[in-house]
Amino acid sequence: MVRHNNQLPNNLTQLQNLIKRDPESYKEEFNQQLAHFETTLEIFNLNPTQYNKKLDEQSMFLAQVAQCYLEDMKFFPQKIIDILKSHNTTLHNDMRLALCKCLILLRNKNFITPFDLLELFFNLLKCQDKHLREFLKTHIITDIKNMNMRHKDMKFNSTLQNFMFSMLRNSDAKAAKLSLDILIELYHKNIWNDQKTVNIIADIGCFSKVTKVMVASLKFFLGRDEAEKEENSDSEDEVDPRDTMIANKFNKKTRKRDKMVEKVKKVAKKLKKKKEKAPVFNFSALHLLNNPQGFAEKLFKLMEPSNERFEVKLMCLDVISRLIGLHNLFLFNYYPFIARLLLPHQREVTRILQFAAQASHELVPAEIIEPVMRAIANNFITERNSADVMAVGLNAVREICARCPLAITEDLLRDLVQYKNYKEKSVMMAARSLIQLYRQSMPTLLHKKDRGRPTEASLELKTKKYGDMEIKDYVPGSEVLLEKKDITEDEKKKKKGNKKKGNESDSDDWVDVNSDESEIDISDSDEDSDDGEEEEEEVVEEEDNDEDTGNKDNQPKGNKANIDNVNTRKTLKAKRKLNKEDIAEKVETARNIAMETIFTDEDFKRIDAAQVKKHVSGVKRNKSFVEDEEESGELVQLSAIENIHKKRKHDKNARLESVLKGREERDKFGYKDRRKNIHCSKTNREKRKTKNYQMVKHKAKGKIKRSFKDKQIAFRNYLIKQKKMK
Known part of the structure; x- marks a missing residue:
């Protein structure tokens, strides 16, 4: 068969297409290209530093077919x-990249085993070519991901993991860093998220002599990679979808705006998916450590004498504090070390306070954490500091005490609570939040006037000692399941009968309300309740004194109101004793229910509502606030320590009033009309200022386009005219 105008030897793309369709018919052309490749390869080996385009094209062609x-x-x-x-190392960058692409193509066709290719690619990391390293990293991650897509080959994965772990110990910093990056990426993609991977990163990566490897390993345990990616994202992607869509309704339709709208729709779709997705927590790596105590001790021992940068030391302190708080570890040297850094002028001091709070838990002895509390009290919570510094110190004390209630002594707590009436609102709010914390956990440490009115929940609280564990054999609040949801038929009939009698008074129409709620009035604020407590205590003391001296009958008539208050106080005391007995009965009832009942979702909803009600009864408080108080996360949020309440000088109405007052004696702002008679007409120049721009734009356009010569002539004519007028 004779081929006229045969250009196949030179047109490799066309030949490649034809060979894939009919390999046998074009065997001769293929052999010819294979021979050309052999010859080109021999020539290339003589001078490998130069880029050979012919070798690039022929090798890619052969890989394709x-x-x-x-x-x-x-x-x-x-x-x-x-x-x-x-x-x-001597190859040209483009030549090396082309040959790597050729091998990847052959790997996809199963001509090379993934292990052999992986070993070769790690040897290529010695080359000074950043683009190549990124390319190889992407391929390795994608290849391992594709291999584990349908089913996981545990034997093959184990071989690959062992090779990657050996590369972490490699003396070459680039190979070790890339190996770590690949392991972390595969962990985040849920491919190699097993215990073995996490512990290898902890044992090798966190103690590497290469700082970049150590920092990347610490960031892995802190879970900061995703946050950094979001911060470094391009501003073009951060487009508000709603603004663009609304603007497009009124703007002129152009091709550019259409493209922008399409892009915004994609961004909006991504945002919607992100909201619908369940939140991903990166702290599971800390849970998978085999020996957290040994790891924390080793990391602290390495960090303490090291000369690394301050930022690296902060990362180490952060990881150690999370480990201590998460696993309830004992690392007593950590607290005196961090106490030395707790100074208001210290760099990143709020983060150091956060680490101190994260490293506190109920099993830390009070004498061990005492240096930290003393350093915060002496260095932050003193009136020689600014209000913001004092507020941050009080917030830090609150976060530590929330995790370790026995960390603070009774005397120190009562001293700090005195700032509840401080002149600066930020300090006052921080002190009151500390009061609120101990009202919910250990009210007996507070002074009587700061405990607030007793609630059913506060009566159930017990003063804890070090090491006490409160284990309940019942579901708290389950006694509410015995209460009837609806009024019985007899009660309805009675209620109707009472209404028919003539509606003599509102007291006949009664509603069954829990006795605990009706006993104690709900005050408008905590301050009012505190004052009420103080007054009641003073009255009771006066009554006791009168009883002792026998002057009860000789009281003057003016003290009749005080006597009524004393009687009310006595009644409250008696009812509170009954409350404690009721609580014991409720616990027994809840224990019996737990033994006999299987709870449904509806039952748990009723129990949760009853538990919230216990907090609210007797003290006016928001439901959401109580729920937030009960939920304590594993980690301390930095915003909880930096949360400083600023007192606004004026609200909106006050500011508007001051603005209007300042305008009273001023002239009206804006365009000033110079006409003596306001009813006379305006000049064309004045009228032009109020006209729509579309009506006058042609005149403005004409002025802009005047040449320099035209401007000279116009200016000369103007001067001549002015001279003639004189």
Whole structure:
């Protein structure tokens, strides 16, 4: 068969297409190209530093059609590997990248095993080529991900993992860093998220002599990678979808705006998906550690004498504090070390306070955490500091005490609580939040006037001692399940009968209300309740004194109101004793219910509502606030320590009033009309200022386009005219 105008030897793309369709018919052309490749390869080996375009094209062509001639292409991959192994550092960057792409293509066609290719690619990391390293990293991650897509080959994964772990110990910093990056990326993609991977990163990565490897390992345990990616994202992607869509309704339709709208729709779709997705927590890596106590001790021992940058030391302190708080570890040297850094002028001091709070838990002895509390009290919570510093110190004390209630002594707590009436609102609010914390956990440490009115929940609280564990054999609040939801028929009939009697008074129409709620009035604020407590206590003391001296009958008539208050106080005391007995009965009832009942979702909803009600009864408080108080996360939020309440000087109405007052004696702002008679007409120049721009734009346009010569002539004519007028 004679081919006229045969251009196939030169047009490799066309030949590649034809060979894939009919390999046998074009075997001759393929052999010809294979011979050309052999010749070009021999020439290239003489001078491997130069880029050879012909070799690039021929090798890519042969890789594309390799599956069509399996016998002929048996040794082709090894030839490419030999070039990269022998000339890896001397090859031209483009030539090296082209040969790597050729090998990846052959790997996808199963001509090379993934382990052999992985080993070669890690050897290529010695090359000074950043683009190549990123390319190889992407391929390795994608390849391992694709292999584990349908089913996980545990034996093969184990072999690959062992190789990657050996590369972490490599003396070459670039190879070790890339190996760590690949392991972390595969962990985040839920491919190699097992215990073995996490512990290897902890044992090798966190103690590496290469700072970059150590920092990347610490960031992995802190879970900051995702946050950094969001911060470094391009501003173009951060488009508000609603603004663009609304603007497009009124703007002129152009091709550019259409593209922008399409882009915004995609961004809006992504945001919607992100909201619908369940939140991903990166702290599970800390849970998978085999020996958290040993890891924390080793990391602290390495960090304490090191000369690393301050930022790296902060990362180490952060990881150690999370480990201590998460696993309830004992690392007593940590607290005196961090106490030395707690100074108001210290760099990143709020983060150091956060680490101190994270490292506190109920099993830390009070004498061990005392240096931290003393440093905060002496250095922050003193009137020689600014209000913001004092507020931050009080917030830090609150966060520590929330995790370790026995960390503060009774005397120190009562001293700090005195700031509840401080002149600066930020300090006052921080002190009151500390009061609120101990009202919910250990009210007996507070002074009587700061405990607030007793609630059913506060009566159930017990003063804890070090090491006490409160284990309940019942579901708290389950006694509410015995209460009837609806009024019985008899009660309804009675109620109707009472109404028919003439509606003599509102007291006949009664509603069954819990006795605990009706006993104690709900005050408008905590301050009012505190004052009420103080007054009641003073009255009771007066009454006791009168009883002792026998002057009860000789009281003057003016003290009748005080006597009524004393009687009310006595009644409250008696009812509170009954409350304690009621609580014991409720606990027994709840224990019996727990033994006999299987709770449903509706039952748990009723129990939760009853528990919230216990907090609210007797003290006016928001439901959401109580729920937030009960939920304590594993980690301390930095915003909880930096939360400083600023007192606004004026509200909106007051500011508007002052603005209007300042305008009273001023002239009206804006365009000033110079006409003596306001009813006379305006000049064309004055009228032009109020006209729509579309009506006058042609005149403005004409002025802009005047040449310099025209401007000179116009100016000369103007001067002549002015001279004539004089």
